Amino acid sequence: MGIADMTAVELSAAVRAGQITAVQAVEEILTCIEERDALYNCYVTVDREGALAQAKEVQAKIEAGHLTGPLAGVPVAVKDNLCTKGLRTTCASRMLGNFVPTYTAEAVTNLRKAGAVILGKTNMDEFAMGSTTETSAYGVTRNPWNREHVPGGSSGGSAAAVAAGECICALGSDTGGSIRQPAAFCGTVGMKPTYGTVSRYGLIAYGSSLDQIGPLTKDVRDCAAVLEAIASHDVKDSTSLQRQDTDFMSALTEDVQGMRIGIPDDYLGEGLDEDVRAAVLKAAEELAGRGAVVERFDLSLVEYAIPAYYTIAAAEASSNLERFDGIKYGYRTGNDAGLHSMYRKSRAEGFGEEVKRRIMLGSFVLSSGYYDAYYLKALQVKALIKKAFDEAFAKYDVILGPVAPTTAPKLGESLADPLKMYLGDIYTIAVNLAGLPGISLPCGKDRKGLPIGLQLIGDCFQEKKLIRAAYTYERSRGPFGTAGGAGHGTAADERAQADAGSFRTSGEGQVSQCGMLWQGGKSGRPVSEQSTEGTDRTNRTGGIPS
Amino acid sequence: MANIISDETIAYVGVLAQLELSEEEREQARSDMSRMLAYIDKMGELDTTGVEPMSHVFPVQNVFREDVVTNEDMREQILLNAPEERDGMFVAPRTFE
Numbered sequence: 350m351g352i353a354d355m356t357a358v359e360l361s362a363a364v365r366a367g368q369i370t371a372v373q374a375v376e377e378i379l380t381c382i383e384e385r386d387a388l389y390n391c392y393v394t395v396d397r398e399g400a401l402a403q404a405k406e407v408q409a410k411i412e413a414g415h416l417t418g419p420l421a422g423v424p425v426a427v428k429d430n431l432c433t434k435g436l437r438t439t440c441a442s443r444m445l446g447n448f449v450p451t452y453t454a455e456a457v458t459n460l461r462k463a464g465a466v467i468l469g470k471t472n473m474d475e476f477a478m479g480s481t482t483e484t485s486a487y488g489v490t491r492n493p494w495n496r497e498h499v500p501g502g503s504s505g506g507s508a509a510a511v512a513a514g515e516c517i518c519a520l521g522s523d524t525g526g527s528i529r530q531p532a533a534f535c536g537t538v539g540m541k542p543t544y545g546t547v548s549r550y551g552l553i554a555y556g557s558s559l560d561q562i563g564p565l566t567k568d569v570r571d572c573a574a575v576l577e578a579i580a581s582h583d584v585k586d587s588t589s590l591q592r593q594d595t596d597f598m599s600a601l602t603e604d605v606q607g608m609r610i611g612i613p614d615d616y617l618g619e620g621l622d623e624d625v626r627a628a629v630l631k632a633a634e635e636l637a638g639r640g641a642v643v644e645r646f647d648l649s650l651v652e653y654a655i656p657a658y659y660t661i662a663a664a665e666a667s668s669n670l671e672r673f674d675g676i677k678y679g680y681r682t683g684n685d686a687g688l689h690s691m692y693r694k695s696r697a698e699g700f701g702e703e704v705k706r707r708i709m710l711g712s713f714v715l716s717s718g719y720y721d722a723y724y725l726k727a728l729q730v731k732a733l734i735k736k737a738f739d740e741a742f743a744k745y746d747v748i749l750g751p752v753a754p755t756t757a758p759k760l761g762e763s764l765a766d767p768l769k770m771y772l773g774d775i776y777t778i779a780v781n782l783a784g785l786p787g788i789s790l791p792c793g794k795d796r797k798g799l800p801i802g803l804q805l806i807g808d809c810f811q812e813k814k815l816i817r818a819a820y821t822y823e824r825s826r827g828p829f830g831t832a833g834g835a836g837h838g839t840a841a842d843e844r845a846q847a848d849a850g851s852f853r854t855s856g857e858g859q860v861s862q863c864g865m866l867w868q869g870g871k872s873g874r875p876v877s878e879q880s881t882e883g884t885d886r887t888n889r890t891g892g893i894p895s
Numbered sequence: 896m897a898n899i900i901s902d903e904t905i906a907y908v909g910v911l912a913q914l915e916l917s918e919e920e921r922e923q924a925r926s927d928m929s930r931m932l933a934y935i936d937k938m939g940e941l942d943t944t945g946v947e948p949m950s951h952v953f954p955v956q957n958v959f960r961e962d963v964v965t966n967e968d969m970r971e972q973i974l975l976n977a978p979e980e981r982d983g984m985f986v987a988p989r990t991f992e
Contacts, residue, residue, distance in 0.1 A: 451972045544952055558951060587958040588951075656935040667912060674913075676987050681978035688990045693915035705914055709924055710931055712911035713904075726938050728948030733941065735949060768930055784952030809952070 352377040353514030354831065357423040357571040360517055361464075364422035365411055371422030375404040375466050378424040382468070382515045389491045389500075391510035393429045394437050395469035400424065403466045410464065419574040419598070421464030426516035428507050429470035430477055431457055431562070432551040436467075440553050441485035442475045444673050444680045444699035454551025455586070456520060456562045456579040463578040468516055471506030475701045476670065477527055477555045479503050480770050481763045484703045489760060492535060493832035494799055498757040501531030507565045508535040512832045518566040518575055522552055524559045525658055526752070526777025529789035532565050533752035533802020536791045536829060538572045538819070539565045543809045544784035545590035547576075548583030554669040556662035557588075559781040567831075569790060569820045573597040576812065592810070600813035603821045606640035609745045610818070613648035616750030616776055628793030628801040629751045635825050636749070636818065646744070650737050653730050654779040655771060660714050660727035661782070666704075667711025673699065706767065735783045742808035747818050750776055752789045752802035776804060786812045788819050791829045800829075900929045 352360060352374050363369050379397055386392055404424075410416040427433065430440045432450035439445045457467065474484040482490040482505025490505045492498040493513040500509040504521030508531035511519050521528040523541035532539025540563045547562040554560060564575035580595040612633060617626055637643040675681035675695030682694035700708070714723035741748060753773055763770040780787040785806055792803035803822070807815040905925050909916050916924060970983060979986035 448976055449972075451969045451976075452966070545955075584960050588955060590953070590955075650941075653938060653941060656938045659931065660935055660938075671913070675978060676985050677973075678976035679978070686988075688988045690915070691988045692913045693909075696913050697915040700914075705912075705920075706924070706927055708912045708914065709908050710928055713908050713928065713932075714935075716907070716911060723932075723935065723938075725948050726943060727935075728950055729943035729946040730938050730941060732946050732949035733943065735952060767927065768934060 351514075353381045355517065356567045357425075357517045358419045358574055361419050361421050361423050364408075365417065371404040371408040371411065371464075371466065372401065374422055375400050375424045375468070378468060378514075378516060381513075385513050385515055388496065389493055389509050389513050389515070390488050391471055391490055391506045391513060391515050392426070392469050393439055393441060393472050393485075393487045393506070396436050396467065399436065400466050400468045403461070407464050407466055416464040418463050418578070420460065420578055423465050423517050424468050425460060425465045426468050426471045426507055426510045426519040427457055427460075428473055428504050428519070428521045430473060430522060430553040430555075431470075431520060432553065433457055433467065433470065436470065438470060438553070439487065440476050441473045441487055442700065442704070443486045444696075445553075445678075446486070446680065448678055450551070452551060454562075455548035455581065455583045457551065459579045459581055460520070460575070465578070471504070471510055471519060473506055474503035474527075474703070476553070476666070476704050477503040477522060477524055477560075478666070478703050478707050480526070480530060480773055481758070482506060482509075482531070483760065483764055484701055486701060491760070492757050492799075494536060495757070495797070498759055498799060499534065499763065501534035501753075501757060503527040503531075504539075504565060505531045505534075508532050508537055508539065511535065511537045511565050511567060514831070518564060518571050520562060520575075520579070521565050522555075522560055522562050523777075523781065524556045524561075524662060525781050526774045528563045528565060529777050529787055529802065529804060530753050530774070532789040533791070533804075534757035534800065536800030536832060537565055537567060538569055538788065538790045539563065540572050540576060540788040540812075540815075541780065541786060542576060542580065542812060543590075543786045544781075545588050546580045546592060546595070546786075546812070548581060548586040548589045550583055550585040550589075554665075556665040557669060558665060559658075559662060561781070569788075569816060569823045570598070570601055572788065572819075573601055573816050594810070594813065597812060597816055600816040601820050602817055603639075603824050605636055605818055605821045608636075608641045608747065608814070608818060610636060610641045610643045610747050610749050611646045611648075611741060611745035612643065612749050613651065613741075614645055615648060615651040617645075620754050620772075620775075621751060622755045622795065624793075624795035625751050625753075625755065625801050628795075629749070629803055632792040632803045632822060632826070633749055636822055639821055639825055641818070643749070644745075646741065648737060648741050648748070650730075650734050651775065651779065654734055654782060655775060657727040657730040657734065658774070658778045658782055659710070659771060660723050661731065663707045663711035664715050664724050664727075665711070667708045667715065670700075670704070670708055675699070703767070731782045734779055738779070738783045738785060738808070746807070746811070746814050748806040750804050750806075752776060752804040756795045756797070756799035756801055780806055785809055786815055788815045790819050790823060792822075792826065900925050900932070
């Protein structure tokens with residue numbers, strides 16, 4: 350198996366056992382990034398030197414016995430709205446094009462303490478506002494399963510990087526589904542923890558009462574490992590919670606016997622793609638077959654979640670983004686005629702269309718005369734939605750449903766109609782309003798071969814139940830395959846197995862392991878020379894006998 | 896309720912949002928916002944009489960800590976991000992003539 354195809358837990362075990370070094374692992378993934386990122390544009394910034402320096406440090410600590418955890422020596426990617434000291438952090442905005450933070454986000458610090466190596470910063474929707482990673486000022490990210498399709502968003506760069514083998518795992522942030530939805534579109538696992546579980550210190554704020562950082566990984570075990578590493582109480586974030594039960598890896602057991610699982614009728618209703626519906630129901634059957642008690646029920650108020658969400662998120666965004674004034678940091682217009690004109694011009698030129706749209710909507714719903722009718726009303730609706738979930742969790746351990754109504758849309762299809770794009774968040778958004786944890790994991794592919802995501806939602810603090818259910822389902826489902834490996838049970842997998850155990854690193858005159866697997870042949874033909882017609886990855890592995 | 900978006904309203908929102916909008920952008924903003932508000936108005940269907948607005952999911956009140964400086968002096972690094980800087984200070988455009 351190539352390093353790029355390994356999970357974090359597998360890779361770290363190999364590094365700790367001395368089979369490969371952290372430096373070799375990082376070099377290998379950096380090679381993958383060089384070979385593939387021209388195709389997908391997962392990264393805004395790659396920190397080659399920094400990553401190699403970190404890897405050397407980590408390797409020394411592993412050898413000295415100071416790093417023994419499941420992320421030691423693992424190359425990870427970080428969404429570009431998490432501050433990294435000394436490393437440019439853009440939020441995918443022109444506004445922060447040259448911003449170099451003087452401090453590091455707590456979640457990133459926690460990852461580094463666990464021995465992970467930060468490779469660079471991933472692309473996203475500008476200021477995390479969007480569901481496709483198309484509103485980035487640094488170009489769109491493409492879906493590794495099919496380059497004509499979006500990777501989802503806003504953490505699209507992180508999800509695509511995991512799917513493309515351009516990192517082993519990644520951090521994202523989720524305000525209304527921004528981890529779970531791109532995870533679903535890219536065939537990866539993504540989790541939004543209970544609000545307050547991961548410190549938001551150093552996360553550039555969008556909707557502060559909704560934002561939460563979480564993992565994007567290849568499987569549920571890695572998801573638990575990353576969450577365990579990043580969860581911490583932090584005095585620098587006043588909404589940070591003190592939790593004792595953050596040993597999430599202990600929940601990796603195959604056991605859903607007697608677990609009560611509810612499927613909201615409204616999550617299977619109008620607008621849901623047939624393939625998605627079938628895959629999600631099949632996953633529910635799978636869990637029932639493992640001893641879970643699965644029922645349909647009526648979770649009320651589903652249709653009110655989007656209006657409440659966009660009111661609250663826009664209001665908080667308009668307030669949070671007031672700080673961008675062109676004075677202390679960030680973009681300043683070249684033609685400033687005075688202080689106030691400079692503010693207005695800098696912001697008009699520095700922010701993209703979707704960001705301005707939300708700032709204006711937010712300013713409006715907070716303005717006197719409309720505050721009660723919109724903002725306050727939305728906070729009341731939020732209270733009712735939370736109550737509906739409380740009632741549901743009195744009956745069920747876990748709520749099951751789709752992540753999104755469809756699989757990944759084609760590039761360019763969503764931006765033309767913002768409202769339609771917002772409606773795609775219908776199954777993920779209520780989770781943020783109610784502060785709940787939710788996990789997304791692959792449960793099938795549609796007729797076009799695009800991944801479908803299964804969403805499991807838990808009551809506050811019930812991440813372990815989610816991990817248990819997700820892990821059980823994942824084991825029952827079997828390997829999902831990767832975007833590059835053309836699915837499980839193929840020649841690519843057989844070759845990967847034959848190669849397992851022989852770790853090679855890239856170097857002069859040597860074809861890297863990841864390159865070979867990726868290209869689907871041993872010809873050593875650079876990815877850039879391959880035809881990009883027939884963007885389905887399986888079509889490009891022409892050299893493999895099937 | 897979409898008719899509330901008058902020229903004056905859009906101009907006012909531009910002031911609140913501190914955004915300079917071109918004529919085209921103003922028109923686009925008006926149409927986008929009217930559509931969005933017409934949709935958001937759906938919340939009006941719900942009777943929320945007596946419902947306490949929920950800004951936070953958990954009953955976390957103010958969290959206090961001692962105001963102790965823990966970071967080092969980072970003035971120089973911080974000023975590196977400033978669009979304009981002089982003698983260790985941020986430079987802003989002239990405010991008064």
